[in-house]
Amino acid sequence: MTDVPVFAAFGAGLLSFLSPCVLPLIPGYLSFISGAGVEELRIGSRRGGIFFRTLFFVLGFSAVFVGLGLVFSGSGMFVSGRSNRLVTILAGTIIVVLGLNMIFGFMKFLNSEARIHVRARPASAAGAFVVGMAFGAGWTPCIGPILASILLLAARSGGATEAALLLSAYSAGLALPFLAAGLFFERLAPLWAWFKRHGGAVRVASGILLTAIGLTMALGRLTAFNAIAARAGMALTAFVATRPSAATAWTVAILSMTAAAIAIVPALRGRRLATPLRLAVLSVLAIAILLESLGVLSLAGIVSGWLLFQGA
Numbered sequence: 001m002t003d004v005p006v007f008a009a010f011g012a013g014l015l016s017f018l019s020p021c022v023l024p025l026i027p028g029y030l031s032f033i034s035g036a037g038v039e040e041l042r043i044g045s046r047r048g049g050i051f052f053r054t055l056f057f058v059l060g061f062s063a064v065f066v067g068l069g070l071v072f073s074g075s076g077m078f079v080s081g082r083s084n085r086l087v088t089i090l091a092g093t094i095i096v097v098l099g100l101n102m103i104f105g106f107m108k109f110l111n112s113e114a115r116i117h118v119r120a121r122p123a124s125a126a127g128a129f130v131v132g133m134a135f136g137a138g139w140t141p142c143i144g145p146i147l148a149s150i151l152l153l154a155a156r157s158g159g160a161t162e163a164a165l166l167l168s169a170y171s172a173g174l175a176l177p178f179l180a181a182g183l184f185f186e187r188l189a190p191l192w193a194w195f196k197r198h199g200g201a202v203r204v205a206s207g208i209l210l211t212a213i214g215l216t217m218a219l220g221r222l223t224a225f226n227a228i229a230a231r232a233g234m235a236l237t238a239f240v241a242t243r244p245s246a247a248t249a250w251t252v253a254i255l256s257m258t259a260a261a262i263a264i265v266p267a268l269r270g271r272r273l274a275t276p277l278r279l280a281v282l283s284v285l286a287i288a289i290l291l292e293s294l295g296v297l298s299l300a301g302i303v304s305g306w307l308l309f310q311g312a
Helices: 006-018 023-034 038-043 047-078 081-104 125-137 143-157 160-197 199-218 222-242 244-268 276-294 299-311
Strands: none
Touching: 006 143, 006 160, 006 199, 023 047, 023 125, 023 160, 023 199, 047 125, 047 143, 047 160, 081 143, 081 199, 143 160, 143 199, 160 199, 222 244, 222 299, 244 276, 244 299
């Protein structure tokens, strides 16, 4: 298990999807790889075919990212002892600089774009896979610094398994929203619009994430995350084992308060409650509350297991 929290790599992938270089182009990407028009995307008339092509598209760029991670992981085999520490400090410093540049944009040369452009529409799922590989091989001003930082972390890990896990998590963070867009594009349109309006905030959040990762790496504090996760996981596991009723009550209370907030806040702001996305989230929360109350599901147990896995 890598000493870099996998969820940080997943979050980096998600922020890459939400970046101004990717999110506004989602309709174009989906239309290009599926052959569907933008209007067909909006009405969801070819949902199955679009999702199928999108699946192969994300497999394509995931293969490239994991491959790059394996290549970069080999560099960690050539350093050890004191030199390894120096490399860690250097890599952490580079990540901090990349993060600060995403926030303040002081290195203009990093904003130059180099992308592989595919002109012909893919005629099959295999073609969508190739286009995904081209997307993964391309570097854009937004996704480049984030991916470069994850690759530096992969190089720091020094192991092929750790690097593959790290880049798989990054790929999943980027791929899952793509798949959701391919399957529910017309229902998620308001969400895309909201993130487009707040593109600057997403860029700043990305920069803060990279800066935090770089600082913890340079200061040699990455393993502290594992210790914190392990302690939290053991404490939560003990709580669930010794006081299962209390754990269920707390979980139901938290889920209920979340559902109430989702229902009340839009009403207070004069917005419509019955949007497809909001109703879907409320339905999932209602099912989770029911299963938790019946003892079929233990979210606290799932969270504790995940924390222990992160701390392994």
